[in-house]
Amino acid sequence: MSTAVIRAFISRNPSRKSFFIYAVLLFLTEVLIALYAPAGFIRGFVGDVLVVILLFCMVRAVVPVVSPVEKAVAIPIASRTSKSTGEHILRLFQTPWLAFAVLLFAFAIEFGQYWGLVDKLGLGGNRLARIVIGSHFDPLDLVAYFVGYLILLGCYWKSRQP
Secondary structure: OOHHHHHHHOOOOOOHHHHHHHHHHHHHHHHHHHHHOOOOHHHHHHHHHHHHHHHHHHHHHHOOOOOHHHHHHHOOHHHHOOOOHHHHHHHHOOHHHHHHHHHHHHHHHHHHHHOOHHHHOOOOOOHHHHHHOOOOOOHHHHHHHHHHHHHHHHHHHHHOOO
């Protein structure tokens, strides 16, 4: 990646358009890995690291995130003292919490593979479901997902540095 892309990714307020572009690029990278990378480190580990970042970018591309300055202007003074449900939902979509939610989702899918979720849903014969949900549990995938989560947190904390 060029330094401009990295700088844009870790900027304080990247736009939804930026995250959409990142998601498309990451998706294309995942497709290329699936089609052309031989079984091994790239396909088995790097692809799983990138999938957590891809999911994060997809959610950030769809869900608008209000900056703290915009939120302070938008919320009336009387309601700033009490936390509303809407504020908790907005907080979930801030970078560290969203990254953690994506990590938990990835873990849930992996444990679904352990418990044979595809077969229990009656989708065992559906090739697409077996690819998307997966059918083989691998503890190394959990490590890869966690590494992707750490990369997201690293980008977040780097963007907060002066």
